[in-house]
Amino acid sequence: MAIEIADLERRMLAQEQVLQVLIAHMTEAEPKFLDRLRAVFAGDQPPGRAEQDLTGTEQYAMQFIRRIEVLRETGESGEDADPKVGGIGTT
Secondary structure: OHHHHHHHHHHHHHHHHHHHHHHHHHHHHOOHHHHHHHHHHOOOOOOOHHHOOOOOHHHHHHHHHHHHHHHHHHOOOOOOOOOOOOOOOOO
C-alpha cells in the first residue's frame, strides 16, 4: 500500500508541475489570466477555518499560483523545477 501511495504522490506532483508550466506559458499570451486565478482563490476564509490544523483548498491554490509566478520570474521551463517549492506538500 505504501508503494501505491508513493506512486500516487509522484503522479500528482508531475501533473501539478505540468499544469504550472502550462499556465505560466498561457500567462505570457494573456498576462491577466494569473490575476483572474488569484482573484478566484484569494477570497476570505470562512470563520473557524484558522482554528483547524488543516491546509485549506484556498491555501493550496495560492501556493500553486505562487509557484507559477516563480516559474515566470525565473523563466524556468519546468524541467528542472522542484515541484514541492510552493506546491502541494509545502507550508
